[in-house]
Amino acid sequence: MDYMEIVFALKAILASNDATEFAIVERHSHPADLAAALAKLTTADQCRLLGMASPAVRAQVFGYLSAKQQGALTAQFDRTRLAELLLHMHADERADLYNQLPEPQRDAALPALAQVEREDIRRLASYPEKTVGAVMTSDYATLPPDLTAREAIEELRRIAPDTETIYQSYVIDASRRLMGTVSLRELIVAAPHARVGDLMTPDPVSVPANAPREDAVRLIAKYDLLALPVINGGDMMVGIVTYDDAMDIEQAETDIDFRKVGAVSELGKGLKEASITLLYRKRVFWLVLLVFGNLFSGAGIAYFEDTILAYVALVFFLPLLVDSGGNAGSQSATLMVRALATGDVVIKDWAGMLGRELVVAGLLGATMALAVSGLGLWRGGPEIALVVALSMQLVVIVGSVIGMSLPFLLSRLKLDPATASAPLITSIADGTGVLIYFAIATAVLGLPGVD
Known part of the structure; x- marks a missing residue:
């Protein structure tokens, strides 16, 4: 139905x-x-x-x-x-x-x-909350190592109604110490008198009960497991985290990260169920904070007021340039936050990733500089085209480096790298872009420096 x-x-x-x-x-x-x-x-x-x-x-x-x-x-x-x-x-x-x-x-x-x-x-x-122990289940199948394959299958048949999964059984000793795992398929195809201890895979992948629940998700995905055994000191088995539970955890964590990337605090409920007051409270903090952050952009514009008065055409390109830096930074931050979350990248990889990002950002900036230089030539002549092209190149590089580095910095400070949200990156890149743009314009156009 x-x-x-x-x-x-x-x-x-x-x-x-x-x-x-x-x-x-x-x-x-x-x-x-x-x-x-x-x-x-x-x-x-x-x-x-x-x-x-x-x-x-x-x-x-x-x-x-x-x-x-x-x-x-x-x-x-x-x-x-x-x-x-x-x-x-x-x-x-x-x-x-x-x-x-x-x-x-x-x-x-x-x-x-x-x-x-x-x-x-x-x-x-x-x-x-949010530890492996809080999401594990105690409904799992265990077998002693001295059972035969035939006896093990009979035991699984007996406990199956009260067990979440019998496709993977866990071999434990008298002290409930985890010794290995054996699949239902292995028991079925084995000789009836083969011992479970001989059939099992020893030293299986496991996770401590007090570990962050994301560790369980990562291990299940890495080793393609149906379930992950959970231990609690001395290799004593206390539960399992199943594949479907890992998917639920991954979905919840992804949802939280997406909201942080948008500078929205965790709602704790569905969007349709959230009240207007709750939505206001969860969004207002970052927006107000970023308002004051954007004051640096305004201060930069005020600082180069003489440059703007001398070449009003520069104002036409200001939104284009600062938005390009923010967009490049947001792209870099999104890629890096996800890589850090999945374990694909760790903090010590920062130097190597920085070198790659500089190359990629340089190529992106050169392409965007070439695209915008024609517009600069049309609006203000060769000198304005040069200013715009150089600014685009540098703004994209700086924005990309900021976007890539901020998640690493937050991780080093033991903070959630997802906090390097798109609005935060954009605000930082905007202020930096304004300073870069008008500093280059002042130097290239031969204007007097600002006292």
């Missing part, structure tokens, strides 16, 4: 209150599509429909809802219904929901769960 068919079907079910019809929709729809359709209904209608779903499907659908929708729904749940939901959710989603619940609901729901689930929730919820 497509999205609109599900919406119409759910509205019909609400009118008829027919749980049998909901079971049919549930069977023929993906939980993500069901969640998207439910989001179009009121909270009361969502509660009614989720009440018709089987516990397992209800938990799956709930995991695809936004945090705001989850909060509105759980506020309507009694203790029994909330405990049932927590019991059937994936471990990582369950911990996330637990962290969102008000204290009274936490205290009411936990006693209704078995001790194993209570301890698992508390452990996963205890990791700091």
Whole structure:
């Protein structure tokens, strides 16, 4: 069923209150599509429909809802219904929901769960936000090394209903120390009496639970893993980060970086859900700060007032030149922020990248200088054409170097390189471009220096 068919079907079910019809929709729809359709209904209608779903499907659908929708729904749940939901959710989603619940609901729901689930929730919820531990799940398959391939397959068949993935199993010893990994395919094609310890890949790639969550994304992408084991001191395995969770993290981090590049603070919610007041607060700081930064451009223009009065034609090219420097700087900054974020470039690469950027920016500047020199010749004659061409060459080079270097500087200062946003780069390049342009004009046109 497509999205609109599900919406119409759910509205019909609400009118008829027919749980049998909901079971049919549930069977023929993906939980993500069901969640998207439910989001179009009121909270009361969502509660009614989720009440018709089987516990397992209800938990799956709930995991695809936004945090705001989850909060509105759980506020309507009694203790029994909330405990049932927590019991059937994936471990990582369950911990996330637990962290969102008000204290009274936490205290009411936990006693209704078995001790194993209570301890698992508390452990996963205890990791700091944006660490690997906060996004890992404890629903993973483990095998001892002395099992045979046949026994291992039987064990996976037994634990599969409560495990997020069985395609990759983790071999651990009696102390839960991670020894290696073995895939389901390897177990199936192996001789029935082959030992897991002989089939496993030893010393697998892993990540500490207290590491930044971006480390997990980078390792999963680098080694093309379905899941990444998480350890917590002494190589003791405590969870896994799955490929789909890594994709969610990457999307969230990319969204944050895009907003920072535009000099917009993190909203914490969707754009459609953000209020006018929130949007104002998240955007006003950088805009006001950059207003004062742009005063340097105005001061530069005032400083070279005599040059401007002598050659009014210079004003025609001012926006063109300073915008070109800002554009070149923004391009360089965007490339460098992304390279630093993915690990393609590290801080020690700055000198080598600077040399390459100077060459590239020189070629770009020469091309743009050639393109604009004809316009300068037409508007002001050979001398103005020379000023404009030289200024374009230098402005593009300087803007590119600023755009490339600022992310490195912020990384060195332990700040987010994405803060080297396009508006910030543009403001710096504008002020620098004004000084370069009028300094070259003053020198080439033989005007007296400014006292």
